[in-house]
Amino acid sequence: MYALIDCNNFYASCERVFNPKIRTTPIVVLSNNDGCVISRSNEAKKLGIPMGAPAFEFDAVFKEKNIQVFSSNYALYGDLSNRVNTILKKYTNDIEFYSIDESFLRFTGYQQYNLTNYCLKIREDVLKSTLIPTCIGIGATKTLAKAANRIAKKFKQLNGVYSIDTEDRRIKALKWLPIEDVWGIGRRMTKRLKAKNVFKAYDFTQLSTDFVRKEFGVVGVRLKKELEGVSAIELDEVSSKKSIATTRSFDTTYKEKSYLAERIATFAATCAEKLRNQQSVCNVVTVFVYTNRFQENQEQYYNSINVTIPFATNSSIEIVKHAQKGLQLIFKEGFAYKKAGVIVSGIYPENEKQFNLFNEEPFKHRDIMRVMDQLNFKFGDKKIKLASQDLERTWKMRQNLLSPNYTTKWNEILEVK
């Protein structure tokens, strides 16, 4: 059996952990740049704040309804996520950390356990230890565990845990679950399915496999199997990423190449740092630039480019250099740029690094990168940068409503007190 544990309104719940005053009041958390609503407490949901709402359109509502607003604080959320995961590891070794607020657990050889009770215990442990509320769904496949999780979230009397552990419950759940809420069915497929009178998950399982294969490919067939209780999506316990991105919208638009060059350098350096963090190297750097897509009356430009590095590396110096080369090739004068980013791919474990026959020194920058990382760890954010990065400039993001880093900068908090 699989279980999916999902933290309720995760970012909003994190804000509440160290701030008792807002535990029962409506709150929302905004995306980077204080752009959109990305997490809402139940109270805020009830007041009609939609997911993804542009913050500036809802300013008046926030004020009128006394909704407290927070900038996103990923240092805090990441740390609390780790704490939750540490607790989960006590209960099974087979875990997939699926996202910052969700994990799949696999229970193999737990036949003698009552899994519902076991998961109630997990839930209570997480709540007591971290103050983060969760819901847990249990089923024979990951997709059924997802469906069970929805049921656990929806019906209060279940105490946050529901198990689809009989055929009756499976049928009942699928007849209840709207097709658009099935894990793996997005907007596009929903539209096509509704046109074929498929409205519930159950209806989907009644389609013939041949038809599903023809219409929705192997993805559809896999989904059908999963809903029928036959596992087709494995637990993915690998934690190493296959691509790493650092991308940002700017506070305003910029026309100068020099500004973009500095941003790209900084994004690339951050990607390199993330690579070193997971002991990986890469050999492809993708760079992209965007104008403001919401300014429909202005001429738009988007371009991206893949730059192949002739060897695998995680050196900030190399990755920045190649990212800059990419920018030179796609930058066009005369546009007002609003967003840019760097993505690294072609990722391999550092210790399986493929040497290049003609590259002079494969570990050229290893020592200096180690020293940089150590200094930045010791003295805090980005004390040591490359010269292509502006020392004065940080992310230059609107973040007006940021909470303190309660768990990672607690010494600062004590000083403030």
Place this chain on the structure above:
DNA sequence: TCTGGGGTCCTAGGACCC
């Protein structure tokens, strides 16, 4: 004025091989 960021997997078609 203001509207996020970071991922995975699949597929079709091109380029190449014998």
Place this chain on the structure above:
DNA sequence: TCTGGGGTCCTAGGACCC
């Protein structure tokens, strides 16, 4: 006039997820 058949690998773009 007519010019095969069977593969693999890579990539861009789409669809989906949180």
